[in-house]
Amino acid sequence: MASTNPVLRQQVKRIYKELLHMGRDYPEGYDYFRTRLHRAFASQQHLTDPDEIKKRIGRAEFVKKEIEAMYFLKKYRSLRHRYDPY
């Protein structure tokens, strides 16, 4: 791909790797997470417009925050149920 923007390409790879790392803690398992993550990124690979790509990177950052929040909530809830019996 001649039109690849190296800066954006690196950003996409970085967020992909970060998400992949978070997938290790995913409740449904790493494989479940990885295939879906890969599919989500692969479905966007036709994008060439830099603004559009930036928008999708922003979306990936948002998803990362959501997963972090979900992990926290899951942990908090299961501990609460374990130690506060009501």
Place this chain on the structure above:
Amino acid sequence: MSGLRILVPVKRVIDYAVKPRVNRTQTGIDTSVKHSMNPFDELSIEEAVRLRERKLPVESITALSAGPAKAQDILRTAMAMGADKGIHVQVEEQNALEPLGVAKLLKKVAEGEKSNLVILGKQAIDDDAGQTGQMLAGLLGWSQATQASKVQIENDTVTVTREVDGGVETLKAKLPMVITTDLRLNEPRYASLPNIMKAKKKPLEKKTLKDYDLDLPTKLKTIKVTEPPPRKGGVKVEDVDGMIGKLKELGAL
């Protein structure tokens, strides 16, 4: 006011999401499963980091773990969350420390590191002893505030709000101090990949119990470990009379 030198002990436990299984010889539980940091210890690391982020004069945050070599992974996580350095005290899994042993070790480390604040999780989710913080405060002769849900520090006065039955209690004490964390103290951050990478460059000291002149033999002997009996299913009653009959049968009426 001199700076805060915070010591945060962390424990490597079986991950909270994993259901522990008793091993076949009934001597313990299967430890070949996923491990992670004790969730209550995550809260204490987070609190230490937040004290620093609140612009308090935090001089150092030291994470400590005593356990097998894999405890180092947990220390790296602690450092990724914001601890400055880690101390790993090598202890083999079969001579795992008991709460009193841990408290004795922590006393030595706190003295060696010149710590003036120790933040511990209130309990570990594996043996649920909930004793270490209290025993450490006793050994050091420091003030203690357990089950903290809010910590405020002004000069060398610490105000801790703690959760007690039926409400909250507010304590005020001077440093040095031992605090144990409750679940609602804060929301621990996620140790992200870039931070884990950065944490690899932070110093990690390797020690043994001998370095602290300690010999901590196990005082408790585990005789047998079994699973709790499975819950017996209930019965469905046809009508009110059936229910009354059943209750009488059980001696409840």
